[in-house]
Amino acid sequence: MPHTSVAEHRVALRQVIGMSATETVALDRQALGRRLAEPLLAVDDLPRFDSSAMDGYAAAPATPDQLTFPVVGDVAAGDAARFALQPGQAARVMTGARLPAGAVGVVPVEQTDAARTGPAPDQVTFTAPVEPGRHIRPRAEDIAAGAPVGAAGTLVTAAVIALGRSAGCTAAVVHAPTRVAVVATGAELTAPGADPGRGGIHESNSEMVAALAASAGCHVTHVDTCTDDPELLDRLLTELDAAPDVDLVITTGGVSAGAYEVVRQVCEPRESFSFVHLAIQPGGPQGLGRWGATPVVCLPGTPVGAFVSFEMLVRPALDARHGAPPRRAGSAAYVGRTRHTRAGKVQFISCVIAQDGTVTAPDARHLSALAGANGLLEVPEAVDQIVAGDLVTVHPL
Numbered sequence: 001m002p003h004t005s006v007a008e009h010r011v012a013l014r015q016v017i018g019m020s021a022t023e024t025v026a027l028d029r030q031a032l033g034r035r036l037a038e039p040l041l042a043v044d045d046l047p048r049f050d051s052s053a054m055d056g057y058a059a060a061p062a063t064p065d066q067l068t069f070p071v072v073g074d075v076a077a078g079d080a081a082r083f084a085l086q087p088g089q090a091a092r093v094m095t096g097a098r099l100p101a102g103a104v105g106v107v108p109v110e111q112t113d114a115a116r117t118g119p120a121p122d123q124v125t126f127t128a129p130v131e132p133g134r135h136i137r138p139r140a141e142d143i144a145a146g147a148p149v150g151a152a153g154t155l156v157t158a159a160v161i162a163l164g165r166s167a168g169c170t171a172a173v174v175h176a177p178t179r180v181a182v183v184a185t186g187a188e189l190t191a192p193g194a195d196p197g198r199g200g201i202h203e204s205n206s207e208m209v210a211a212l213a214a215s216a217g218c219h220v221t222h223v224d225t226c227t228d229d230p231e232l233l234d235r236l237l238t239e240l241d242a243a244p245d246v247d248l249v250i251t252t253g254g255v256s257a258g259a260y261e262v263v264r265q266v267c268e269p270r271e272s273f274s275f276v277h278l279a280i281q282p283g284g285p286q287g288l289g290r291w292g293a294t295p296v297v298c299l300p301g302t303p304v305g306a307f308v309s310f311e312m313l314v315r316p317a318l319d320a321r322h323g324a325p326p327r328r329a330g331s332a333a334y335v336g337r338t339r340h341t342r343a344g345k346v347q348f349i350s351c352v353i354a355q356d357g358t359v360t361a362p363d364a365r366h367l368s369a370l371a372g373a374n375g376l377l378e379v380p381e382a383v384d385q386i387v388a389g390d391l392v393t394v395h396p397l
């Protein structure tokens with residue numbers, strides 16, 4: 001296999017995976033988790049008008065110490081409040097109500113002699129003078145029409161949905177999710193619940209990769225398994241390339257040096273494909289290319305290798321495709337036992353990052369260690385052991 005650096009492979013993956021299409025979606029929960037492809041601008045001011053922050057009385061004192069006011073109006077939230085307060089007048093207002101013109105401040109009902117409920121009184125007396133501006137939410141205080149709710153690249157969160165909708169936005173231009181087909185290959189794979197017999201194994205990669213892709217903002221549209229029969233894989237890839245709902249195929253297995261490496265056998269002869277063994281562990285054997293017009297990423301079959309290489313290689317390319325900024329690795333103080341690792345390869349070890357900034361890593365490299373992990377600890381190529389007190393690079397999962 002050609003020798004390719006991890007950095008070169010990452011660049012190649014980004015090129016093949018490319019950028020997603022953009023689409024306009026309603027600014028509701030379907031936009032949640034997407035990245036804005038264009039700035040989202042406020043359509044309206046928020047608040048749309050000077051409004052009351054309290055249930056109480058808006059007042060326009062004639063003198064700074066005026067305490068008793070005639071009540072000339074009653075404004076509920078939603079009312080148009082077409083009248084203006086003259087100096088010396090007050091109006092009952094509810095939280096969120098449009099303030100009558102001329103209001104200087106709002107006095108909460110608790111600080112008056114008025115009853116909370118029932119019709120508005122003819123007159124109200126406050127316990128203290130009106131403070132100018134108090135309990136008034138000025139128009140556009142939160143965001144003004146035309147100002148950005150979010151720049152391109154912003155993650156649409158519940159708060160972004162709230163801000164945008166409050167500012168009158170109804171839709172957003174976002175990066176479309178990548179429609180992914182997963183194909184797990186291997187003669188030994190047995191479907192859930194079926195008898196694996198003497199040599200079979202319970203198949204797990206397909207749903208693991210589907211879950212990883214979903215967590216990376218993809219829509220998983222196909223999940224297939226395939227035997228080691230080259231004709232079957234050829235036919236399946238051709239079908240997926242023709243399918244209207246597949247932007248990317250991710251395969252697992254069949255990429256190493258054995259006699260029945262179906263993915264390599266079928267894909268390697270095609271010019272666009274390259275198969276490499278990267279200096280990382282696990283996840284070293286990798287393939288990449290296009291079947292027809294469809295990008296195909298070939299991960300190794302070992303479940304931990306497939307997981308780690310998805311996280312460290314494929315996820316960054318999907319993030320870029322979906323308009324997300326690069327994730328930053330963290331660092332943590334290693335507090336476990338001395339771990340000997342293999343120099344010459346970047347190692348990714350399942351680890352547990354604690355709240356206090358320390359990190360431990362169980363001895364095993366098995367799926368059980370990964371299932372209990374919340375991060376991957378990266379041991380650089382030149383390092384052959386990590387000891388307690390080392391500051392190490394960690395990638396949160």
Ligand SMILES: Nc1nc2c(c(=O)[nH]1)N[C@H]1C(S)=C(S)[C@@H](COP(=O)(O)OP(=O)(O)OC[C@H]3O[C@@H](n4cnc5c(N)ncnc54)[C@H](O)[C@@H]3O)O[C@H]1N2
Nearest residue numbers: 184186203204205206253254255256257300301302303305
């Ligand atoms: N002579 C060599 N042998 C191997 C090399 C090598 O360089 N020379 N590389 C090793 C490394 S590293 C890896 S990783 C694996 C990659 O092998 P494949 O991608 O061809 O994967 P398979 O052989 O198909 O499977 C490996 C392993 O994983 C299990 N597996 C596969 N698919 C699934 C699945 N869908 N669900 C659950 N488990 C799965 C499979 O049963 C095997 O145990 O090659 C090494 N060998």
Ligand code: MOO
Nearest residue numbers: 282283284302305
């Ligand atoms: O890549 Mo393999 O065992 O290094 O997963």
